[in-house]
Amino acid sequence: MNFVYERLMGGKSGLTGFLILAAFIVVVLPVTLDIFRLNLVGKYLTYAFAAVSLVLLWGYGGILSLGQGVFFGLGGYGMAMFLKLEASSPENTAIQSTPGIPDFMDWNQLTALPWFWEPFNSFTFTILAILILPAAFAYVIGAAMFKRRVGGVYFAIITQVVAVILTVLIVGQQGFIGGINGITDLRTLKGWDITSDTAKYLFYFLNCGLLLSVIVASRFILTSKFGSLLLAIRDKEDRVRFSGYDVSNFKIFIFCFAAMISAIGGAMFTLQVGFMSPSFVGIVPSIEMVIFAAVGGRMSLVGVVYGTLLINAGKTLFSESFPELWLFLMGGLFIAVVMFFPNGLAGLWKDYGYHLTDKLLAGRRWIRAYMSNMVNRKVGGGA
Amino acid sequence: MFDEYTYSELGAIFAMQGFAGISLFSVLLLMALGLAIIFGQMGVINMAHGEFMAVGAYTTYLVSTLTESYAPAFMPYYFFIAIGAAFMIAALLGYLAELALIRHLYKRPLDTLLATWGLSLIMQQSFRSIFGAREVSPTLPDWLMGSYQPTDMIDIPLNGMFVLGLTTLVTLGVYYLLYRSRWGLRVRATTQNRVMSGAVGINTKKVDRYTFALGCGIAGIAGAAFTTIASTGPTTGTLYIVDTFMVVVFGGAASLLGTIISAFSIAQAQSILEFFISGSMAKVYTLLGLVVILMFRPEGLFASKIRR
Numbered sequence: 001m002n003f004v005y006e007r008l009m010g011g012k013s014g015l016t017g018f019l020i021l022a023a024f025i026v027v028v029l030p031v032t033l034d035i036f037r038l039n040l041v042g043k044y045l046t047y048a049f050a051a052v053s054l055v056l057l058w059g060y061g062g063i064l065s066l067g068q069g070v071f072f073g074l075g076g077y078g079m080a081m082f083l084k085l086e087a088s089s090p091e092n093t094a095i096q097s098t099p100g101i102p103d104f105m106d107w108n109q110l111t112a113l114p115w116f117w118e119p120f121n122s123f124t125f126t127i128l129a130i131l132i133l134p135a136a137f138a139y140v141i142g143a144a145m146f147k148r149r150v151g152g153v154y155f156a157i158i159t160q161v162v163a164v165i166l167t168v169l170i171v172g173q174q175g176f177i178g179g180i181n182g183i184t185d186l187r188t189l190k191g192w193d194i195t196s197d198t199a200k201y202l203f204y205f206l207n208c209g210l211l212l213s214v215i216v217a218s219r220f221i222l223t224s225k226f227g228s229l230l231l232a233i234r235d236k237e238d239r240v241r242f243s244g245y246d247v248s249n250f251k252i253f254i255f256c257f258a259a260m261i262s263a264i265g266g267a268m269f270t271l272q273v274g275f276m277s278p279s280f281v282g283i284v285p286s287i288e289m290v291i292f293a294a295v296g297g298r299m300s301l302v303g304v305v306y307g308t309l310l311i312n313a314g315k316t317l318f319s320e321s322f323p324e325l326w327l328f329l330m331g332g333l334f335i336a337v338v339m340f341f342p343n344g345l346a347g348l349w350k351d352y353g354y355h356l357t358d359k360l361l362a363g364r365r366w367i368r369a370y371m372s373n374m375v376n377r378k379v380g381g382g383a
Numbered sequence: 384m385f386d387e388y389t390y391s392e393l394g395a396i397f398a399m400q401g402f403a404g405i406s407l408f409s410v411l412l413l414m415a416l417g418l419a420i421i422f423g424q425m426g427v428i429n430m431a432h433g434e435f436m437a438v439g440a441y442t443t444y445l446v447s448t449l450t451e452s453y454a455p456a457f458m459p460y461y462f463f464i465a466i467g468a469a470f471m472i473a474a475l476l477g478y479l480a481e482l483a484l485i486r487h488l489y490k491r492p493l494d495t496l497l498a499t500w501g502l503s504l505i506m507q508q509s510f511r512s513i514f515g516a517r518e519v520s521p522t523l524p525d526w527l528m529g530s531y532q533p534t535d536m537i538d539i540p541l542n543g544m545f546v547l548g549l550t551t552l553v554t555l556g557v558y559y560l561l562y563r564s565r566w567g568l569r570v571r572a573t574t575q576n577r578v579m580s581g582a583v584g585i586n587t588k589k590v591d592r593y594t595f596a597l598g599c600g601i602a603g604i605a606g607a608a609f610t611t612i613a614s615t616g617p618t619t620g621t622l623y624i625v626d627t628f629m630v631v632v633f634g635g636a637a638s639l640l641g642t643i644i645s646a647f648s649i650a651q652a653q654s655i656l657e658f659f660i661s662g663s664m665a666k667v668y669t670l671l672g673l674v675v676i677l678m679f680r681p682e683g684l685f686a687s688k689i690r691r
Contacts, residue, residue, distance in 0.1 A: 064493045150681040153428055153492050157628050158674060164625050165670045172663030283625065287500055294497060327508035334501025338494045339487055 007223045008216050017302040018215065025208050025305070035197050042204040042272045044312040045211055047072075049265025051292040051304035052211075053258035056218055058290070059298035060227065061254050062234030063151065067141075067159030068262045068289045070166050071134040073281030075263025077170075077177070078133065080276035081117060082126040083186035083194075103185070108175030123190065130267045131260055138259035139252060146248035146255075151237070160283055167282035182277025186270065194271060207268045214261050215301045221257070222301075230254060262289075291330075294337045297346025307345055396658055399538060404654030406543040406612045409550040412646040413605030414623055415630040416557050419642045421598035422631055424574045425591060427485055428496040431503035432627065433620025435599040438476060438506070439469035439606020440615040441514060447521030459524045462607075466549070469603040477599025481592050489591070503620065510617040520614035527611055542611040549608055553601060558639060560597070570594050629673050634684055641685030649673070 009015040029041055050068045058064050090100040098111045105113070119125045141162065145155055171180045178184070187195055194203070221227055232240045233247055241247045270276045279285065288311075296307020311333075318326040341347055388396065414436055421429050429435075446465040450457050480502060488495045523542070530540045561567040572580040573587045581587050609615065630649055634641030649669060656665035677683070 058493075064496070066496075144678040145681070148678065148681050150677075153426075153496075154632060154681060156428070156493065156496060157632055158677065160625060161629060161670055161674055165667055165674070168663050168670075169667050172661060172667065283621075287497075290497065324508060324512060327504045331501040331504035331508070334504065335484065335498050338491075338498040338501070339484070342494070 008220055010219050010223060014219065014302075017300075018212075018219075021215075021302045021305055022208075022212055025211075026205070030201070030204065035200055038204055039200050039272060040316065041309065042200070042207050043269060044309055045207055045305070046265040046269040046272065047289060047292060047312065048211055048305045048308040049214060049268070050262040050289040051296060051308045052214055052218055052301055053261040054290060054293035055298060055301050055304055056221065056230075056254055056261075057258040058293060059300075060222060060230045060234060061251065063251060063255065064156045064290070065159045065255070065258070066156050066283070066286050066290065067163045068258070069281050069283075069286035070159075070163050071138065071259040071262035072266040072269070072285070072289070073166065073170075073276070073278070074134040074137065075130045075266030076270045076276040076280060077183065077266075078120070078126055078130040078263070079267040079270040080183040080186060081120040082123060083189060083270065084183050085117065085121055086189070086191075087185060087187055102178075102183070104178045104181070104183075105175055110175050114176055130263050134259040134263035135256040138256045142252040142255040143248075146251040149248070151251075160286070163281065163283050163286050167278045170278040170281065178277075180278060182275055182279075184275040184277075186274050189271070195274060200272065203268070203272045207272065210264060210268065211305070214264065215305075218261075218301050221254075226250065226253075291334055291337070293344075295333065295344050297344030297349075299343060300346030303344060303346030303349070310345070395534075397655060400655045400658045401651060402539045402543055404651040405547050406540070407654055408647050408650035409543075409546040410605055410609050410612070410623070411626060411630055411650050412550050412643060413553060413608055414602060414627040415634070415642050415646050416554065416639075417598040417601035417605065418627050419631050419634070419639070420557070420561075420601070421595055422628075423638075423642075424570055425489075425594055426492050427489070427595070428492060428499065429598070430496055430499040430624060431480070431506060431620075432499075432599075432602055433622070433624035434503045434506035434510075435473045435477060435602035435620075436606040436609060436623065437510060437615060437617070437620040438473045439603030440610050440619065441510060441519075441606070442469040442472050442603065443607045443610045444514075444519050444521045444615065451522055458522070459526065462524055462527070465521070466604055466607045469607040470600040471603075473603025473606070474596040474600030477602075478592060478596040480599070481595040485595060486588065486591065503624075507617050507620070514617070516617060518614040518616040518619075521610050523611060546608045546611055549604070553604055554639075554643065557601070561639070566593075629670065632683055633673055633677065635682060638683070638685035641683060645684055 005011070005015065009018055025041075025045065030038055033041065050072050053068060053071075054065070057068075084102045088100060088102045093099045093101070093103065093106070096103065096106040098106055101110060101113050102117075120129070141159070145151075145158060150158070170177050173179065187193065189199075193199060222230070229240065229245065229250055233250060237247055266276075266280075269280070292308040292311055293304045294307070295311055296304030298304075311330075314329070315326060318329060337344060343350070414432065417435070418429065418432050421427050421432070443462075443465040446461055446468055450461040450464075484498055484502065485495060488498060527542045527545055530538050531544070532538055559567075561570060569580070569585045569590050572583075572585060573590045577587055580590075606615075609619070613619075626649070630646045631642060633649065634643070634645030652672070653665055653669045656668060660668075
């Protein structure tokens, strides 16, 4: 019990925050929003996976990755490839010149399925690929960089270049992976219609469950000895190294774990939105994920979820009514967060919100004392 | 991929693509020079650098439009004024950005990245509001048009040669400023040891401000040069920012020679590959090659031998 309380939930404040978040996304939002809006929130919550991964990586590890979109995209494309193969059964694609291959391959004069698409016929393989491939890719990048003690700014730039490379590659290879349009028209999962309202509700709750589990798992990592080491590496890398720890292995591990989390988010994105395209892979989405984490609070696993929801809700709201203002607002937000609220919403809550609850609690206590006093006096007066 | 061409054809292809690459090289180098000063000397990651280039490009467009409507006779010469104006305006904006934003963030390099990204979003939207979402390009003077043909097969555009000349001048200027002037001495001293520089009487804050302004001003010149080879839109800057960072990182952050060589090799690799395979794959291979090389030499081609 103590293990669950201290290690998985992070003590009293962690537990309160976690329960409030769980109640908010699992109960309040589904009750108040219609299915269209809820599906939209579900889409935003998939970005929260990447934001949570950045808390581990950037907030605690001090490693700024501008390539989380890459892993998000790998996860999303993995799921999309499976769904697309199912949607391109020979019966569904009978009008094509080569039935049985995805439509964009047919448009690009491909006559056979490329070899790297073959394994995605299997659902088990797809799930494994979503979990393992991005982490393996992160391992290659991480091992190459951290073993050579490349860090900080250089790491950020290299991850950004990786994001550019992947985007250009996807856009350029129209026939193999769908190009700029991405992989679209995904309708069924094992014969089950994923565009129906029931499916949308189901995916939403699955998404919430996965997100909350990821938060618990991350909390477990952060409250372990590894978490303390991670903080130590962020603050004084050399000293940790001189104490005999192999710093690079810790960094590689957290980078791979962060990649895996982001990929889960990507896969859930594809399931809920019904397509995947390179515009969720490149520089801009990757940096947006960083700003979600920054606004929510880079040190708060729960805070970043609110940050993600807030920014995306703002983006949808503003780009519906004032598209010109949105970029100004977003830019201003970047600057304001960095200059004035480095700990984001979670930091604001810590500085001001706590006092608010304290005051409320204190107020209640004061009223209770006053009331009992009154009662006592009355009782005393009566006697 | 070389099989279907004869040797003389290959020679001509390499020469022409090489000269086409020189335009790219010039713009990349001008961008990278400014960034190398800001990033290499000051350690600030300026994601808005591309937008300062766009400021230069839009200034050139503005000067060209104004000249065309008020002093048409002056058209052949306006470009020189435009280059000066591009430098001044970009430098002024850079000075203001440093004053309002950057100077608070010197101790947090990763945060400068986010703040300047925010700045770049604001600048992009300003361009869109002021000049419209459509791409614009200035009317170029006649002497920049046309090309020079040494043989039948080779065709060298004049604007590329002009931009190359401009780049050479700016590079020499930067070299002189950084390595041969008292001001450059102060900049380098501040980079190496800020506290000690302050102790010997260098006004390090002033040095920072002018260094940042100079870097942005050079980006403005890059923008003026850019207008001769392509048209300018609100998002032009973002297209070049990653490549520019690669140039600076690949060359070794604090090395002028490294920056020149790396800009040249990246531009040429890209340009020559583009002829044989598609443009996007050329970019993929170039960037991939850079990442692989950087994994073996993380400090870049010409690393300064300083103990950190």
